[in-house]
Every structure is written in C-alpha cells, then in structure tokens.
Amino acid sequence: MRVLITNLHFSYNSGSEVVVELLADGLRRAGHTPMLLAADLGRQAFAARERGHIVVDRVTAIPAQPDIIHAQHATVALAAFAAFPDVPAVFSCHSAVFEVEAPRPHPQIRRWIAVDNLCRDKCLSRGVPSEHLSVIHNAVDLERFARRAALPQRPARALLLTKNTGHHDAVGEACAGAGIALDALGPAVGKVSTELERELRAYDLVFATARMALEAAAVGCAVIVCDGRGFAGMLTSANLQHWRSMNFGVGLLTRPTTAEVVRHAIDRYDADDAGAVTDMVRADASLEAFVARHLAVYTRALADPPGDIAACRAATAAWIEELAPTPTDRAWRTVAREAMGVQTEPWADLFADAEKRVQQELHRHAEEMNRLSVETAARVANDLTARIDVRLDELRRAEAETQHALAEIARSSQWLSAKFEMAEQRLGAVIEAAKQQLEISISLAEQRLRARVNDAEERLHALSEARLQSGLWARACRLWRKAIPYAVRKPLWDLRQRLLGRGPA
Known part of the structure; x- marks a missing residue:
C-alpha cells in the first residue's frame, strides 16, 4: 500500500514530526510504501531520505499516486486533496489547541484519528462522526529506545x-x-x-x-x-x-x-x-501495534463508499477560502500565526512606527531646549549630539537584530517578538536617560540647538532611506520571499503601501 503522509514540518524532531517518521518506519517494515509531504524540510527530512524514505516538499515531486492519504495539518493536507481528489483520506488530529491541527469536514476524508482524549473531543466538537473516529495513542520504537539497567533506590x-x-x-x-x-x-x-x-x-x-x-x-x-x-x-x-x-x-x-x-x-x-x-x-506501546492500528483504519477507509465528486470539489474550495490569505478575518490568520508567526501588521510598519516615536521624542526635547539660555550652548549641544548618535546606533542595532529575526520568523516568532521588544526598551531607556540629563543641564542657545536637531532629523531620514536601498535590505527581502509564500506576502505588501499613502503595488 502506498501511503502519502502530510505534515507541516519535517525538520525539528518535534511531536508530530517524530510520529510521522515513526509511522513511516513502521509502514516500511511492514512492507508498505510511505511517502512524506511536508512544506518545511530540514535535517530530520534529509536524514530520513538517506535511510531510504521518500520525502518531498511539493506534490509534483510525489513519484506515484498514493492508495490512501494520511493527512496531518490542514494546509499541507489541502495540497494533497487537490492533487489526488479521487484518493481516500484519513485525517489525524495531534493537538486540541492549534487550528492547523483541527479537523475540517471534507467528503474525501473517510476516517479520523485522535492521538488522545482531548483530540477526540476536539474532533467530535467539529462534527466528526463518532463511528468514524478512532483513538490511537502514541507509540515507541522499542528497538531504538532500548531498556536501561534497573534504577537506583535514590535518583542521582x-x-x-x-x-x-x-x-x-x-x-x-x-x-x-x-x-x-x-x-x-x-x-x-x-x-x-x-x-x-x-x-x-x-x-x-x-x-x-x-x-x-x-x-x-x-x-x-x-x-x-x-x-x-x-x-x-x-x-x-x-x-x-x-x-x-x-x-x-x-x-x-x-x-x-x-x-x-x-x-x-x-x-x-x-x-x-x-x-x-x-x-x-x-x-x-510498541511500534508494531501502532502500525497495525493505523492499517486497520486505512482498510476501513478504503472500504467506505467514495464521496460525491462535486461535494469533494466544493469542500476543497471551502478549505481554500478559509486557508488562503484574504482581507477577510478567516482561519488563515490563525493558521499563519501558528505556523509562521506572521503578525497582522507588516514589519515595515512597525519599524516606521518606532522611527516616528523617536522623531517625536527628539522634537519634544527640542521644544524643551528652546527655553534654555545660550551661556553653555556649545557644551550641551555637543552632549546632545553624542546622545543622538547613541540613539541612532541603538536603532541600527535594533534594526540589524530584527532583520536577523526575519530570517528565523518561521521557526521562532516568539523569540523575534521578544527581541523587538528589547530593542524598544533599550531605545526607551536611552531616551529617558537623555531626558534626565537635559533636566539638570543648563542653557543652550536656541539657534544652535535647532540646527543640531534638524541635522539629526535629516540624518535619521537618510538612514531610513539608505536602509531601504542597502544590499542588506535586499538580502533580507530575498529571505522574506523565500520563507513566506507569495500568497501571504502580497496582501501584506499592499497593506503597507496603503498605510504609507503610495497606493497598491
């Protein structure tokens, strides 16, 4: 039996990825042909290929039509359903929390699998018929996870x-x-x-x-x-x-x-x-029993009557409407946040907002300095210039850190958010320190201060323009295009253009 298994990732040795590899190993040992389709391939996928597994990231690379689809994660499962509309499917739910794992009605899916009782309840709450739902608990490859020696009486x-x-x-x-x-x-x-x-x-x-x-x-x-x-x-x-x-x-x-x-x-x-x-x-919890339980579900799915072809097409279209990026607030937004850490506002807008806040703070300092005398203008002006340079350096470092985080956004959105927050906190701390220094500083000439502040604003504007034109930004854009599908990037870019008053791209 040729079994096409779908999963969002096959890279990090995380929960569902380990299950995918374990199931593929067991199916192959039992004489079947597993084929793995995942949108994100990494070291785990490459190691599986070296062990003889068929692992692809495009449906066009699947070498043969499967006999059954073992679907996990809605977005990748959708591609398999569209490519093989006449192949029956089994959908496996590994999480009761994430929307990308949630079961969705589709006539092509004839049976459902839940890995625990919470996933079972999730399936039932989404309308899965109880008579077509099986609970198959996780298993362990006992040959690989051999038993250790007896435990000591006290843990060391x-x-x-x-x-x-x-x-x-x-x-x-x-x-x-x-x-x-x-x-x-x-x-x-x-x-x-x-x-x-x-x-x-x-x-x-x-x-x-x-x-x-x-x-x-x-x-x-x-x-x-x-x-x-x-x-x-x-x-x-x-x-x-x-x-x-x-x-x-x-x-x-x-x-x-x-x-x-x-x-x-x-x-x-x-x-x-x-x-x-x-x-x-x-x-x-042996692998052999785990595979036997899955094969029993596959056999029942293959014996079930096929779904109406028109209903299957309509269901596939409904999945696309929910999961393809559109201006409408549908399931795709939740799935995008879960799978890639995509935020609802473009990163360029976040940078622009941060720069705007810095400029507003500089203007506020300028208004305060207007009230100071001219007796020590040169000394305080030099001090302010140095502090502005520090702020600009902090902004450059924050920008560099965030550009690096963009390359890792698919794997570590939480880390990226924390890093951006740290950058803003550092900027805030520098601005607050400048404010305290300005409060105890004396006399600054109005004409000299205005010139220094205007110069700082021009440099900040030039920095922003240079950033957009630099090779570093171009490389980041290429990484953005490689990591984020065009269907996700396009509406985000249009939103940015509208916010900047430039009209759609």
Whole structure:
C-alpha cells in the first residue's frame, strides 16, 4: 500500500514530526510504501531520505499516486486533496489547541484519528462522526529506545526535556535541594539531540510531557510530567493508563509548576514502581501495534463508499477560502500565526512606527531646549549630539537584530517578538536617560540647538532611506520571499503601501 503522509514540518524532531517518521518506519517494515509531504524540510527530512524514505516538499515531486492519504495539518493536507481528489483520506488530529491541527469536514476524508482524549473531543466538537473516529495513542520504537539497567533506590541524575521555560527555575531548585544533578535538553535551552534514546539511558529521573514522557518511561526512567504550562506529578503504575489516554499533555497540567510540588513528586520516587511502568509501556506501546492500528483504519477507509465528486470539489474550495490569505478575518490568520508567526501588521510598519516615536521624542526635547539660555550652548549641544548618535546606533542595532529575526520568523516568532521588544526598551531607556540629563543641564542657545536637531532629523531620514536601498535590505527581502509564500506576502505588501499613502503595488 502506498501511503502519502502530510505534515507541516519535517525538520525539528518535534511531536508530530517524530510520529510521522515513526509511522513511516513502521509502514516500511511492514512492507508498505510511505511517502512524506511536508512544506518545511530540514535535517530530520534529509536524514530520513538517506535511510531510504521518500520525502518531498511539493506534490509534483510525489513519484506515484498514493492508495490512501494520511493527512496531518490542514494546509499541507489541502495540497494533497487537490492533487489526488479521487484518493481516500484519513485525517489525524495531534493537538486540541492549534487550528492547523483541527479537523475540517471534507467528503474525501473517510476516517479520523485522535492521538488522545482531548483530540477526540476536539474532533467530535467539529462534527466528526463518532463511528468514524478512532483513538490511537502514541507509540515507541522499542528497538531504538532500548531498556536501561534497573534504577537506583535514590535518583542521582535528572534530565529536563523542555520546549518552554516557565518551569526551569522550579525544577532546578527542587533538584538542587534533593542533591540531584540536573541537565536540560530541548528547543527552550538551545540544545537538541538526535539520539534521545542514548541520552535517556544515562538518567534516573526525567521531567517531560507528551511523547517525550512516553519515551523516557519506555527506556526505564522515572518520569515527572510537567512543563512551563503546568504540573501533573510522578508517573506511576496506578495513573499510567489514564495519563496515557491524555497523551501526558496539557489536559493533565492542572497546577502551576513550583519548587514545592516538584520536591513532593521527587519524594514519591519509587524505583520498583517505575520499573512496573516501563513493563506496561513496553507491553502496550510498541511500534508494531501502532502500525497495525493505523492499517486497520486505512482498510476501513478504503472500504467506505467514495464521496460525491462535486461535494469533494466544493469542500476543497471551502478549505481554500478559509486557508488562503484574504482581507477577510478567516482561519488563515490563525493558521499563519501558528505556523509562521506572521503578525497582522507588516514589519515595515512597525519599524516606521518606532522611527516616528523617536522623531517625536527628539522634537519634544527640542521644544524643551528652546527655553534654555545660550551661556553653555556649545557644551550641551555637543552632549546632545553624542546622545543622538547613541540613539541612532541603538536603532541600527535594533534594526540589524530584527532583520536577523526575519530570517528565523518561521521557526521562532516568539523569540523575534521578544527581541523587538528589547530593542524598544533599550531605545526607551536611552531616551529617558537623555531626558534626565537635559533636566539638570543648563542653557543652550536656541539657534544652535535647532540646527543640531534638524541635522539629526535629516540624518535619521537618510538612514531610513539608505536602509531601504542597502544590499542588506535586499538580502533580507530575498529571505522574506523565500520563507513566506507569495500568497501571504502580497496582501501584506499592499497593506503597507496603503498605510504609507503610495497606493497598491
């Protein structure tokens, strides 16, 4: 059976990407032909190709018509539906939070899969028929994630697997108090491992959520389920079945992660019970069982009667209307923010607004200086010029930092927003410092000050014009065009032109 699997990314070894690779490995071992379609390919995709997998980022590069489409993420699934309108599909929901993961009605989709109970409820709330919905929990490649030696009676080393940062201090404080050495891995600390199965065997205790918690338990580590979103507690043989049905995820994180609750969880460490958890996970979460459950769903989907071709075309058009960028406030805006960090206002407008605020502040300082005397005009004018130069340097650094962030916008929109905010804070701090200096400064000649301020405004304007014409801006534009599809860029550019009074491009 040829199975086309779609996913937004195949690059970062994140949750759904690991599932895609795991499913593809299992299908190939079972004698089937998986084909992976992802809009964003990276190191993980290239490594999969080297292992013999078919991995493409364009539907035109798919080497053969699939027998079934395993759809994940609406935007990439839409391309597969349009390319193969007569191929039945199964849609898999991996998150109850993100709109790009949400199930949408389409006659081509004959069956749905949810990875946990929250995703099941999400599917039902979107009108998925319960009789066509299956829950298939995550699995582990037990050959790859081999079992470690028996745990010691007291944990000596702990590993924090993290995609967010709100709980780091609490976990660190609790481990330090218990005399446990703590290491950290994950995007939140800028350290990602492609050999997690090897890393895990060196640790007694792991702090994680979702499939990382499942993998740690399969290896034989004691697991405390928590992250920056909240805290669940120590995974035990008593709560394993329920927690696995929730995918060790956000539905269990009902308390804030504090040092106190982490200490209490560490006190519940039980090497024998952790071993029992590992026995249960390895008995129920094998890759072979995972693949068999998917193949059973595929078989039922292939046996279901096909949807009406006119209804399929109408549904595909409806998906395009929702997911293609338009001036209308539809699902595409939410999906764009989730997938690429795209904001509703162009970055050029944000820069223009920041420059405008700086100019207004300079004008305000000029009006204050008009009231000062001329006795020490030269000294204060030189001081003001130096401070204006500092402000300009700060603006150049902020611009350079933000230009760099534009190249990373698809992967780190949150980081970019923080960086821009830091730049504005630094500008604000410089302006405030200048204000305090001006308040204690004495006498500045009106004519000399006006000349200096006008010169600063002209230099600032020239800097803005030079920036737009520089090679650096051109390279950033090329990166912008490469990272952001034209269909997203065009309406944003038109909006910028209108705001600047230049009319549509």
